[in-house]
Amino acid sequence: MPDKHRTGTVRDINGPIVTIDLPGVRSGEQVRIGEIGLVGEVISLSGQQAVVQTYEGTDGVRPGEPAMGLGWPLSVELGPGLMGGIFDGVQRPLSKIALQSGDYIARGLDVPALDRSKQWEFEPSHDLEPGQAVGPGTVLGTVQETEVVVHKVLVPPGIQGELEEVAPAGEYDIESTIAHVRDAKGTSHRLSLYHRWPVRRPRPYHxxxxxxxxxxxxxxxxxxxxxxxxxxxxxxxxxxxxxxxxxxxxxxxxxxxxxxxxxxxxxxxxxxxxxxxxxxxxxxxxxxxxxxxxxxxxxxxxxxxxxxxxxxxxxxxxxxxxxxxxxxxxxxxxxxxxxxxxxxxxxxxxxxxxxxxxxxxxxxxxxxxxxxxxxxxxxxxxxxxxxxxxxxxxxxxxxxxxxxxxxxxxxxxxxxxxxxxxxxxxxxxxxxxxxxxxxxxxxTAAEWWHEEVDRRWEQRRTEALALLARDAELSRIVNLVGPEALSDAQRWQLEGAALIKEGVLQQSALDDVDTFCSPDKQFALLDLALSIYDKGMALIEIGVPVSELADMPQLAKARRCKSMYNSDQVAEIRTFAQEVEQAFEGIRLEYAKQSVD
The missing domain is CATH 3.40.50.300 (P-loop containing nucleotide triphosphate hydrolases)
Known part of the structure; x- marks a missing residue:
């Protein structure tokens, strides 16, 4: 609770920057400014004079109005009830604020982030017993916060000692005591389902x-x-x-x-x-x-x-x-x-x-x-x-x-x-x-892809990026002198890059099928595009004109596969890849026959 004896006055106001006189105030401490109680944070000190940045507009605040220190820095409440919440920039719950002040946040509102009235089903950890040593991060128990999130109730950072008691299983609000810990100095700390933590200080880890x-x-x-x-x-x-x-x-x-x-x-x-x-x-x-x-x-x-x-x-x-x-x-x-x-x-x-x-x-x-x-x-x-x-x-x-x-x-x-x-x-x-x-x-990602999807992932990714880089170079030539200056092999490189860009890189967030693509489908589409390019390049080397390959109906379907098949239909993409391979093989056999004749 705020120390009611540590009060001061407002001296100067410059937009969200307010200068106050407040004995004993500390750097980083939160204060309340003016009659309406605007919340701010001390950002610099000079003796008993402090410069405060307020989190709300200062319109209407006058020099001489009161200022009061709250005794803690800008902090957030951490406990069950955060999931599914919508908060403003200083962790005030916007849904509750809307009930009190409508569409706009009234200045000076003091609404706690976590619901004090809601009861949570607390299940203590079975391996904890009184007399056991506990420290920061020790799991005291769990709360089923949502159907998919199990909220682990932890001993807050900075508290370490002997567990005196832990509450039995049951329903508790977030302010109820669920454990007592006695530190080395003999001080007993009361722990609840939530605690506060200053936002500008990173939380510790091992x-x-x-x-x-x-x-x-x-x-x-x-x-x-x-x-x-x-x-x-x-x-x-x-x-x-x-x-x-x-x-x-x-x-x-x-x-x-x-x-x-x-x-x-x-x-x-x-x-x-x-x-x-x-x-x-x-x-x-x-x-x-x-x-x-x-x-x-x-x-x-x-x-x-x-x-x-x-x-x-x-x-x-x-x-x-x-x-x-x-x-x-x-x-x-x-x-x-x-x-x-x-x-x-x-x-x-x-x-x-x-x-x-x-x-x-x-x-x-x-x-x-x-x-x-x-x-x-x-x-x-x-x-x-x-x-x-x-x-x-x-x-x-x-x-x-x-x-x-x-x-x-x-x-x-x-x-x-x-x-x-x-x-x-x-x-x-x-x-x-x-x-x-x-x-x-x-x-590092390649290790996961090679184990979970396909061992060729890194190689295929490298091949695709190399083809896209050649496409960028050839596109500059086309812009200068036109596509007629390119050989059939170079024009097929442009076709292959276009297939990767349209069939793999492009993805619509509004397409019900294509908005999400599983790793298996991602690799299947990439492998399909590169296989078409590789087989086409082999045909060009034996004299097949690029115009005949570019007009193949399979290329148009390859561009549409991303939205034709969902992530559970990877087998259908691979079946289509086999059909494409057969079509290319048919063209190869035809040209081989013509060369013999």
């Missing part, structure tokens, strides 16, 4: 491990060409209208992570409305239940307070780390880190800090690195291995990838899915540019 398995998203250009490991760091940069939000939504809907956290950070309201309305209706492809049973959303639209936008990424990361500590694989999507960086720029400008590149503060790169560094696969203190995969969208002005946020992000992350305006204008979606994009996880 050790960091290397990623071992890819995050399967169901998107071919990602999984097959530029894979992301569970626990990796990725970025989706692209200009306006290139499809960043759709790519992130597809990953949220179809990825094989245990938990999905989607942070809408400063994006347009209509885009977040689409997420908020569509996600509760979606079916989880892995459990058959509602996707929201393993998803939570953090929404901070562009018209919400700018400082809460900066906090929203940390709020999402802290909740992601909490579920990671339970041993889950979590994917967090931040849309977008550019808006987050713009919030940093605005606040630093009001503080009078020296701007550097394009007005951003000098600490932009270190802040970005600190955020992405909280991703990773780790060995937890008590629940085995868990991971946080962080994928951030970047919105460079004018699509300029040399601007500071994109260039710094590129130096930090391991997977870079660069979106192309030219591809988007050509209605090629996802508009991920295979020339500019990269992945540092290919060799």
């Amino acid at each position: 050790q960091r491990d290397d990623g071992v398995s890819p995050l399967i998203t169901g998107q071919r250009v990602i999984d097959t060409f530029f894979p992301q490991l569970k626990g990796g760091k990725g970025a989706v940069p692209g200009p306006f209208g290139a499809g960043k939000t759709v790519v992130q939504q597809q990953i949220a809907r179809w990825s094989n992570a245990d938990i999905v956290i989607y942070v809408g950070c400063g994006e347009r309201g209509n885009e977040l409305v689409d997420v908020l309305e569509s996600f509760p209706k979606l079916e989880d492809p892995y459990s058959g239940r509602k996707l929201m049973e393993r998803t939570l959303l953090v929404a901070n639209t562009s018209n919400m307070p700018v400082v809460a936008r900066e906090a929203s990424v940390y709020v999402g990361l802290t909740m992601a780390e909490y579920y990671r500590d339970m041993g889950y694989d979590v994917v967090m999507l931040a849309d977008s880190t550019s808006r987050w960086a713009e919030a940093l720029r605005e606040v630093s400008g009001r503080l009078g800090q020296m701007p550097v590149e394009e007005g951003y503060p000098a600490y932009l790169s270190s802040r970005l690195a600190a955020v992405y560094e909280r991703a990773g696969r780790v060995e937890t203190h008590g629940a085995g291995s868990g991971s946080v995969t962080l994928i951030g969208a970047v919105s460079p002005p004018g699509g300029d990838f040399s601007e500071p946020v994109t260039s710094h992000t590129k130096d930090i992350i391991e997977t870079f899915w660069a979106l192309s305006k030219e591809l988007a204008d050509a209605r090629h979606y996802p508009s991920i540019d295979w020339v500019t994009s990269f992945s540092g996880h290919v060799h």
Whole structure:
């Protein structure tokens, strides 16, 4: 509870930056400002004078109004009830706020993130007994949070000692006592189903491990060409209208992570409305239940307070780390880190800090690195291995990838899915540019693909990218002198690349069949396209004209296979591949006969 004796007064107001006099206040502490109780965070101190950034608009607040310290930094509540929730940038539940204040968040509202009245069925761990030594991460018991998420109740970080007692199985609200732990100093700590954790402090873990398995998203250009490991760091940069939000939504809907956290950070309201309305209706492809049973959303639209936008990424990361500590694989999507960086720029400008590149503060790169560094696969203190995969969208002005946020992000992350305006204008979606994009996880992902799908995966991927690179070179020649300057072999290379682009790389998020593609189907489509190219090239070498091959009806069907067959019909794709092989063999035999005659 706030210390009612530590009160002060407001001295100066500059937008979301407020200067207060408050004895005993600490850096990072949360305070309430003014008569309406705006919540803010102390960001600098000079004696008893503190500079506060508020998470709400300061309109109407006057110098001389009261200020009060709350005694803790910006923190989130961690416990049962998070899954399926929709929160704002400082973890206030938007559904409850809507009941109190309508469509817009009233300033000064104090609504707890977790429901205090709901009862949860707690099942204590069977191997725990009074007198046993416990520490951070020890699993005290479990709560069935949703049908697909078992919530492990952990001893919070910082508490270690002897277990005095643990509550029996039964129904408890989140504030009920479920255990007592006595530390080495003899202090007894009361533990409940939830605890608070400061969002800017990474949660501790035992050790960091290397990623071992890819995050399967169901998107071919990602999984097959530029894979992301569970626990990796990725970025989706692209200009306006290139499809960043759709790519992130597809990953949220179809990825094989245990938990999905989607942070809408400063994006347009209509885009977040689409997420908020569509996600509760979606079916989880892995459990058959509602996707929201393993998803939570953090929404901070562009018209919400700018400082809460900066906090929203940390709020999402802290909740992601909490579920990671339970041993889950979590994917967090931040849309977008550019808006987050713009919030940093605005606040630093009001503080009078020296701007550097394009007005951003000098600490932009270190802040970005600190955020992405909280991703990773780790060995937890008590629940085995868990991971946080962080994928951030970047919105460079004018699509300029040399601007500071994109260039710094590129130096930090391991997977870079660069979106192309030219591809988007050509209605090629996802508009991920295979020339500019990269992945540092290919060799590790190859071990999984070779074991689970096909041992030729890495080889076929390399062949496809080499063909696409030759296509880029030949396309420049065609633009200069026309296709007549190319040989039949070069024209067939263009046909083969087009087959890969249209039959493999293109994927419609709105197609019920093609919106998700299993790894088996992904490889079958890639192998089909490359087999057609290889067999066609062999025929060209014996004199078959490229025009005859390009007119084969099988090529048109090969482009449509992605939407003709779903992920359970891989055998049908392989059967069609055999039909194509027979058609090519027929042409070969015909030309062999003509050469003999």
